[in-house]
Every structure is written in C-alpha cells, then in structure tokens.
Amino acid sequence: MRERPPHSMKPAVRKTTLAVDVVVLSPQADTLAALLVRTAPGGRERWSLPWDAPLPGEGLEDAAARITEGALGATPALLEQVGAFADVRRHPGDADVSVGIVALTPHAESALVAGAEWFSLAALPPLPPRHRAIVDRATTVVRQRVDQSPLAFRLLPPMFTLSDLQGIYELLLGRRLHKASFRRALQASYLVEPTDEWRSEGRGRPAQLFRYAPRKRRGARRGVRFDLFTDG
Amino acid sequence: MRERPPHSMKPAVRKTTLAVDVVVLSPQADTLAALLVRTAPGGRERWSLPWDAPLPGEGLEDAAARITEGALGATPALLEQVGAFADVRRHPGDADVSVGIVALTPHAESALVAGAEWFSLAALPPLPPRHRAIVDRATTVVRQRVDQSPLAFRLLPPMFTLSDLQGIYELLLGRRLHKASFRRALQASYLVEPTDEWRSEGRGRPAQLFRYAPRKRRGARRGVRFDLFTDG
DNA sequence: GAAATAGTGTCTCTTAGACACTATTTC
DNA sequence: GAAATAGTGTCTAAGAGACACTATTTC
Numbered sequence: 476m477r478e479r480p481p482h483s484m485k486p487a488v489r490k491t492t493l494a495v496d497v498v499v500l501s502p503q504a505d506t507l508a509a510l511l512v513r514t515a516p517g518g519r520e521r522w523s524l525p526w527d528a529p530l531p532g533e534g535l536e537d538a539a540a541r542i543t544e545g546a547l548g549a550t551p552a553l554l555e556q557v558g559a560f561a562d563v564r565r566h567p568g569d570a571d572v573s574v575g576i577v578a579l580t581p582h583a584e585s586a587l588v589a590g591a592e593w594f595s596l597a598a599l600p601p602l603p604p605r606h607r608a609i610v611d612r613a614t615t616v617v618r619q620r621v622d623q624s625p626l627a628f629r630l631l632p633p634m635f636t637l638s639d640l641q642g643i644y645e646l647l648l649g650r651r652l653h654k655a656s657f658r659r660a661l662q663a664s665y666l667v668e669p670t671d672e673w674r675s676e677g678r679g680r681p682a683q684l685f686r687y688a689p690r691k692r693r694g695a696r697r698g699v700r701f702d703l704f705t706d707g
Numbered sequence: 708m709r710e711r712p713p714h715s716m717k718p719a720v721r722k723t724t725l726a727v728d729v730v731v732l733s734p735q736a737d738t739l740a741a742l743l744v745r746t747a748p749g750g751r752e753r754w755s756l757p758w759d760a761p762l763p764g765e766g767l768e769d770a771a772a773r774i775t776e777g778a779l780g781a782t783p784a785l786l787e788q789v790g791a792f793a794d795v796r797r798h799p800g801d802a803d804v805s806v807g808i809v810a811l812t813p814h815a816e817s818a819l820v821a822g823a824e825w826f827s828l829a830a831l832p833p834l835p836p837r838h839r840a841i842v843d844r845a846t847t848v849v850r851q852r853v854d855q856s857p858l859a860f861r862l863l864p865p866m867f868t869l870s871d872l873q874g875i876y877e878l879l880l881g882r883r884l885h886k887a888s889f890r891r892a893l894q895a896s897y898l899v900e901p902t903d904e905w906r907s908e909g910r911g912r913p914a915q916l917f918r919y920a921p922r923k924r925r926g927a928r929r930g931v932r933f934d935l936f937t938d939g
Numbered sequence: 940g941a942a943a944t945a946g947t948g949t950c951t952c953t954t955a956g957a958c959a960c961t962a963t964t965t966c
Numbered sequence: 967g968a969a970a971t972a973g974t975g976t977c978t979a980a981g982a983g984a985c986a987c988t989a990t991t992t993c
Contacts, residue, residue: 489761529721529723529793558788572767623936638972653930653955654972656957663934677970679972680963680970683973698884698981699884702896702929868945885982885984886945887983891982909991910944911942913944913991914945
C-alpha cells in the first residue's frame, strides 16, 4: 500500500500574490526602534511596516533595499531575511505570501520620508496582524544571530566607542553585560581596531573610537552548547 | 528634495508563482543524506528536491509536511524554514519564488515512495540550480542552529544511546567531539533522561538508552561570543 | 585472553564574572 | 575637590579538553 504516484510530473504552479515587508531597526534613545509608515493620512492614524511587491525580475533583497530607502531615505547597513509568512493573518495589501526582511541602520537624525516615524519596539502601535508577527520574528532572529554575525556593528556608525558597542549588545540581548569581560572577549576576537580619534561626551574621560575591522579567524571552535536552546 | 510620495496608498500586488521546496535530511551510514526524487523516469536520470505549490489556503509548513510525506512516506520530526529564494537560478517548475524548508527525520529503513532516494550530502547528483542553493542554505542553517534548538534529537528515534547522540552532533558540526566533555555538558543541560533499557550492538559493552526529556531551563546566560561569526 | 565499545575520575588551561582599582574629563 | 565616564589588573569559579583509567560485552 506504499504505492504513490512518482514525482516525475511537474506539479502545477498556481498564481499567488507576494509582498516584501521590511522591519527597519535602529537604536533610538536606549531602545531598539522600528520604522513604521502611516497608512491612513486622512482619518484615524494607522501604521504598518513599509512594504511593496517586488518588481518583475527584482530580487527579494533588492526589493527590500528599495522599500527601505523609500521610507528611511537612506540605504540600510544590512538586510537579512527572517522568513516567509503565508498564514491567515491579514496583510495590509492582502498578499497571500509575505517575505519578512529585517534591515539594520545606525542611529541617524537625518530626515525621514514624510509619513514615516520611529517607534520603540516596546511601544509599537497596533499593526496589521501579519506585520505584528513579522516584527516579532525579526526581533527574535536578530537576538539569535547577534553572536553569529556582526549585526551589532551595523547599528553603529563606522567609528564608535566600546561603550557604544556594549550598549548595542545590551539592547539586542536585553541584559547588562560585564564591562571587563566584554572588552576582553572583544580584544580576543580581533574584530575591531582602535583609531587615533577620541570622543568627549559631556563629563567623564573621553573614549577612544574604534572601527569594525575583522581580522583572520582563529580556528578556535569550542564545545557544544546545550544551554542555549530557546525553548524546550 | 527629500519629498517622496507617502506610503499611504496600497502598493499594487502582482501575481507570482510560488513553490515550496523541501530538503529532507536524515543520517545514513555516517553521513547526512538528503531525499531526492527522480524527475526524468524515461530518459536520462535527473533528480530534484521534492516540491510543490501550496494548495489554496494551505500554510507553508503544512505544504512542506505534505510534500515530505509524498516522498518519504512518513511524517518528518521537524520542519524549519530556511529562506525564500527568488533569484534567477532556475527552478524545475519555473516558480518565481521558492520557500525552502528543511525537514529532519530519524534514520529509517522504511520503504521510500517510488522514485525517491537518499543521497549523501557529500555526493549529490547535479540539481536544478535553485535546488542546489536551497540545499546549501539548509545545511548551513542546520549547522548554525544545532546548539540553539534540539535539532539533533529529531534525527534520532525516541530512544538512543549517548554515542548515537554524539555521532549526530559530530555529523552536524562536521568535527569530532570529546566524549567526556560532551557527556558532562549534556548532563548539566537536563535535556535527556536515562531509561531502564540497554542496547547491545555487536561487541562491546551495551549502552544505556536515553530519551529526550528537557527539564527546567537554568537561567544561566553566558557571555557574548564574538568568535562564532561565520564570515568576516 | 584480545578487541571493542561504554562510561568515569582527575588534571590543566581557558575564560566569564566580580571586585577593585587607576585615568581623564566636566562641573 | 566631587561626579562621571573610560579603561585595567587580579582573583575565583565554571567548564572544555586531555589523559588515563574502569566496566562489560563478543570473539
């Protein structure tokens, strides 16, 4: 009874509608903020993620870059897919399938496009249900990948202090880190190099500026970690 | 000159074709193997990943489960998205967009569906270019997530020896692990519990069988790891 | 007995975190 | 000087890897 039709025939491909939905994240005033766009300019205020359908022949990341620029007025420092969403949760354009993409950009006071605003992740307005799910997934993905890829550096300008960098890690991880340990680990990683510049920020000793400059990987692979499972 | 049209209008949503492409992975004879289906039964042998378009109203994971069952003849133990692919690489059904999904299943001698076969990841036949990319991405994702989620247990039957488990980790990570360290870390993680059963496998001392039974999380969060970045 | 596999005890070296300190700035 | 922030030296405790061992099976 294990007989089934072999897969030698090409399955029929149906037409669906596709959207690319972008979660643009940036540090703003000691929190992570997402960029939302106003969707009901006349009546009650409504917000959604910036999104669009990809243009014919346009790649998903290319579409995400274009969509980000259309709301941020600048190019994001990093784009990363966070998943495809095809569940019943409503999409503002009624797309059957959404590809969620997270974009990271340093804090910038530069003017946003009209109708776009930053909202702290802790205080988002109501969003279309699928957008809410994409935001949640994006923050989870960013937190999970923060020590697998240099995400944190994409939330900072090219030159930054080590306290800036630690602050970004603390934002992303949602907990405080130990200063001496953080610097020791960073030193051992050869990911940053000091510059000749220093920055004085109100009172306190000025801090040296560093830049992201990853050097050769140490082949040091360490033991299996069983204690990082995100859920049982 | 920063004036752009506000995002208050719904962008037009175009019609595209969508496929779900599944990388079914299972341990086979000391390697990881992927399940492929024959696509040219008459003439020259050609292989591809099992795939299909989602049915109307069917979720992506539901589609992946159905597609997996159609080739494996059984339900996979775990499904996980690995990304959306919309680049120019050709898809066998000419889908504009593919959602790649990895399915994990324990080693089973059970009969496959006609036309389906296991291939070691190290010796895959030529695949449609997009399928090749999805397989590569799937293996990368699995290797990256192996110590964030209990993937390894999904490649084993409900009862397994600690040597079995270590072997799976070594397959997934592509390197040998230290036996005593592995067991110490596993012990500390409260992820498995011993059963009363033992298995004798040819010569050598019989091994105790364990089952996956995660208990309460220790809140132990450890330091930032800068040394796991996958690329500069 | 030899060979093979399972499982453990102990040592060392690395390293995360705590603590305490020094250094340099503004007020 | 006080307050604030930057940056460092040392101790401790946890844990990964090496090594060497014991335990239990088949041949």
